[in-house]
Amino acid sequence: MIKHELFEEDLQELARLAKALSHPARIQILKYVAESKTCISGDISKELPLSRTTVSQHLSELKEAGLLKGQVEGVKIKYCLCANNINRLKTVFQGFLEELEVNTTSSC
Amino acid sequence: MIKHELFEEDLQELARLAKALSHPARIQILKYVAESKTCISGDISKELPLSRTTVSQHLSELKEAGLLKGQVEGVKIKYCLCANNINRLKTVFQGFLEELEVNTTSSC
DNA sequence: TTTTTATGTCGTATGTTTGCGTCATAAAAC
DNA sequence: GTTTTATGACGCAAACATACGACATAAAAA
Numbered sequence: 217m218i219k220h221e222l223f224e225e226d227l228q229e230l231a232r233l234a235k236a237l238s239h240p241a242r243i244q245i246l247k248y249v250a251e252s253k254t255c256i257s258g259d260i261s262k263e264l265p266l267s268r269t270t271v272s273q274h275l276s277e278l279k280e281a282g283l284l285k286g287q288v289e290g291v292k293i294k295y296c297l298c299a300n301n302i303n304r305l306k307t308v309f310q311g312f313l314e315e316l317e318v319n320t321t322s323s324c
Numbered sequence: 325m326i327k328h329e330l331f332e333e334d335l336q337e338l339a340r341l342a343k344a345l346s347h348p349a350r351i352q353i354l355k356y357v358a359e360s361k362t363c364i365s366g367d368i369s370k371e372l373p374l375s376r377t378t379v380s381q382h383l384s385e386l387k388e389a390g391l392l393k394g395q396v397e398g399v400k401i402k403y404c405l406c407a408n409n410i411n412r413l414k415t416v417f418q419g420f421l422e423e424l425e426v427n428t429t430s431s432c
Numbered sequence: 433t434t435t436t437t438a439t440g441t442c443g444t445a446t447g448t449t450t451g452c453g454t455c456a457t458a459a460a461a462c
Numbered sequence: 463g464t465t466t467t468a469t470g471a472c473g474c475a476a477a478c479a480t481a482c483g484a485c486a487t488a489a490a491a492a
Contacts, residue, residue: 222373223348237342240331250424265330291438291489316358399459399468
């Protein structure tokens with residue numbers, strides 16, 4: 217009995233994406249990968265005030281959400297944004313934010 | 325030792341807002357309040373596949389995040405979007421999404 | 433071939449979220 | 463004044479998230 221499934225799929229998708237962004241470490245990772253060309257896993261860990269293990273877990277979550285991909289390069293792993301899903305993220309969020317905008321009549 | 329506080333305040337703010345949107349019930353509530361003029365607490369509960377108590381808790385979380393306000397009207401409580409903070413939400417998210425957009429060179 | 437380096441996985445502790453029933457309260461209807 | 467209606471607050475259980483040390487693995491360097 218997973219209550220999430222009782223909601224419309226588009227609500228679930230937006231909620232899943234929002235959840236991926238719901239921790240400052242994951243946002244910092246996404247920003248860092250976006251702005252750096254290198255984006256090696258080890259470099260990411262060094263940027264954050266968390267243990268390497270914990271960062272690795274946050275990386276997995278972002279991979280799970282489809283926002284990142286990792287490519288093996290010898291011993292190292294090069295992470296990069298997954299353009300398709302980042303674009304999907306934008307579409308979904310912008311659509312939602314516009315829906316909220318339209319009726320600012322019911323606001324206070 | 326709250327690890328969240330080790331991150332920059334702008335990352336924390338975005339994460340807090342994303343967390344408020346990280347459950348389909350809360351997204352449905354925001355959409356419903358945005359599109360309906362009435363937005364009585366009881367009506368909201370009836371729209372969702374959750375108990376009234378649980379919906380009330382989600383409403384509190386949205387209030388806590390500043391996205392909603394409730395005005396007492398006799399026995400009933402009328403909910404409405406909080407325009408200021410909804411706009412803040414838009415600014416913050418759009419800024420973030422643009423940052424990700426700029427360097428799609430480092431993508432795959 | 434041994435050691436070092438980069439990384440993921442596992443187990444576990446602690447903390448947070450979700451979901452709901454029961455209770456309390458206060459306005460409105462009777 | 464009693465009952466009904468609408469609602470939040472409290473307390474609890476189950477599920478999930480966060481954080482990390484210890485271990486495993488596999489490429490590269492020595």
